[in-house]
Amino acid sequence: MNEQTFADLAGELMRSALDSWRTGNRRFAVFHAGLGCEHALKALLANRNPLLVADSQTDQALRFRALGLDDSDGVKPLTEARTISMERAFKDAAIFMQGRMPVTKQQFDPLVQSRNGLTHLAWYNTKVTKQAITTGIAVAEAIRAELDIPPAVFWGGYETVFSDLAKVYAMPSLAGPLPTLEAATETLAQQEAEHARRAVTTAAIVARDTANLGSSNRPDDEQVAIAQVAGRTALWTALQTTGMRAQRETTALLEAYGVLPLAPRPDQTHGPSPAMFLRAHDAVVVKALVSSSLYKAFADACKEHHVLEEALPSILTRNRRTVFHPNRCQTFLYWVECHACERLANVYGHKTRNFCGCDDPSVWEYVGGECPDHPDSTIITDHAELFHCPTCSLRLAHQDELEEVGIPLALELD
Numbered sequence: 337m338n339e340q341t342f343a344d345l346a347g348e349l350m351r352s353a354l355d356s357w358r359t360g361n362r363r364f365a366v367f368h369a370g371l372g373c374e375h376a377l378k379a380l381l382a383n384r385n386p387l388l389v390a391d392s393q394t395d396q397a398l399r400f401r402a403l404g405l406d407d408s409d410g411v412k413p414l415t416e417a418r419t420i421s422m423e424r425a426f427k428d429a430a431i432f433m434q435g436r437m438p439v440t441k442q443q444f445d446p447l448v449q450s451r452n453g454l455t456h457l458a459w460y461n462t463k464v465t466k467q468a469i470t471t472g473i474a475v476a477e478a479i480r481a482e483l484d485i486p487p488a489v490f491w492g493g494y495e496t497v498f499s500d501l502a503k504v505y506a507m508p509s510l511a512g513p514l515p516t517l518e519a520a521t522e523t524l525a526q527q528e529a530e531h532a533r534r535a536v537t538t539a540a541i542v543a544r545d546t547a548n549l550g551s552s553n554r555p556d557d558e559q560v561a562i563a564q565v566a567g568r569t570a571l572w573t574a575l576q577t578t579g580m581r582a583q584r585e586t587t588a589l590l591e592a593y594g595v596l597p598l599a600p601r602p603d604q605t606h607g608p609s610p611a612m613f614l615r616a617h618d619a620v621v622v623k624a625l626v627s628s629s630l631y632k633a634f635a636d637a638c639k640e641h642h643v644l645e646e647a648l649p650s651i652l653t654r655n656r657r658t659v660f661h662p663n664r665c666q667t668f669l670y671w672v673e674c675h676a677c678e679r680l681a682n683v684y685g686h687k688t689r690n691f692c693g694c695d696d697p698s699v700w701e702y703v704g705g706e707c708p709d710h711p712d713s714t715i716i717t718d719h720a721e722l723f724h725c726p727t728c729s730l731r732l733a734h735q736d737e738l739e740e741v742g743i744p745l746a747l748e749l750d
Contacts, residue, residue: 339382339483340379342379342382345610345613346476346479347485347489347491347492348610348614350376350473350498351491351492353366353369353372353469353473354491354494354498356518357469357501357504357505361518363460365465365469367450367451367454367617369447369473370422370448370450370451372476373422373451373471373475376475377429378425379483380433380479389420390418391421436482438478439475446461447468447469447471447475450464450468455617455740455741457675457676458676469501470501473499477498477499517593517595517622520593521625524585525625525626527585528585528629531578531581531582531630532574532631535574535575535577535634536571536634536638536640537641538574539571539573539574539644540567540570542570543564543567543643544563544643546563563643567646567647568646568647570647574634576726578630578634579729582627582729583627583729586622586627589622590618595615595619596615596619601735601736612736616736616737617740623730623731624675624676624730625676627677628676628677631676631727666721666722667684667685669687670683672723672743676730677730679726679727681723681724681726681730683718683720683722683723684721684722685720686719687717687719689715691714692714716748716749717746717749718747720743720747723738723741723743
């Protein structure tokens with residue numbers, strides 16, 4: 337996490353954004369432009385001082401590493417280091433550029449919102465597509481000049497046309513999986529949404545038939561109660577089965593286009609390579625897009641069936657539910673907000689308990705007792721291994737995917 341690393345990845349991401357624009361993939365163009373711009377900003381700050389990139393409000397891992405203390409006891413691995421936000425990076429970089437930043441904070445906001453929207457919700461305002469990409473290009477180019485990176489190195493084959501999206505689009509077509517991947521993703525999302533609508537219709541039929549609602553124009557209270565129970569059961573089953581099916585199809589799609597599987601890291605101190613970083617981002621976006629499309633279609637379809645008007649709100653209020661998953665050896669750790677449907681999702685993994693090893697002299701005053709800062713003189717750490725949403729079935733099981741959605745691989749409990 338130094339100037340060179342940030343700059344290299346920024347150039348690769350910006351070229352990827354132009355590749356996507358050139359082939360008509362607007363969603364990926366915006367996404368990669370946002371990421372590339374963020375890394376360019378952090379490259380500028382790291383050039384001044386690597387400590388400027390560290391988020392001192394969450395941890396000190398990056399600060400200690402920047403000072404050469406990465407092997408010292410108590411310093412978290414690099415995979416757990418946290419950096420400042422894209423917005424903060426822009427504000428700080430603008431100060432160092434002393435008037436040479438080509439856009440204002442207000443002009444920069446659409447890019448930030450688009451990047452965050454795609455990362456967390458698989459959605460962005462398509463009306464600001466060109467504005468967001470143009471802003472990212474302008475900021476990245478200004479920083480390239482600040483860092484004196486040769487244009488040919490940063491922009492590659494787009495060196496003479498990067499600032500004109502019309503010329504980029506007019507370039508000869510690229511051969512590659514991205515345009516097909518995006519088109520296939522959109523098609524899959526539509527297909528799974530249709531499966532969801534059909535599943536809701538089936539659940540409504542089950543609820544009506546179970547309560548014999550078709551035999552009377554004025555159902556009694558008992559029939560209504562039976563229909564409600566049957567509706568909840570049938571709808572929950574439909575939601576689970578369609579969600580799991582969508583995840584299987586999404587995984588198969590990502591595997592077919594070489595995005596998955598993601599390679600395991602050599603050890604906990606290694607982060608993803610630039611190529612793996614991009615693949616993890618794309619995998620999360622594709623998975624979340626399909627899951628969010630399915631969930632939205634499911635919720636909209638329920639509104640069309642009177643017998644299910646109580647069922648969906650009822651099953652959605654049952655937050656904090658855990659469901660069966662193949663890795664039974666894993667332990668439920670905590671809940672987080674799902675990035676596809678915004679319901680509560682589960683994080684599974686394992687816990688470790690280690691002696692705190694505190695060397696504060698005051699600790700030894702408790703002869704036969706325990707550390708006053710750590711109960712039982714023990715540090716308990718949650719190690720995340722799996723993200724699973726019981727509502728939309730979004731599933732993330734790789735370290736790079738978990739970090740992409742902001743889940744720490746290791747979380748020390750207070």
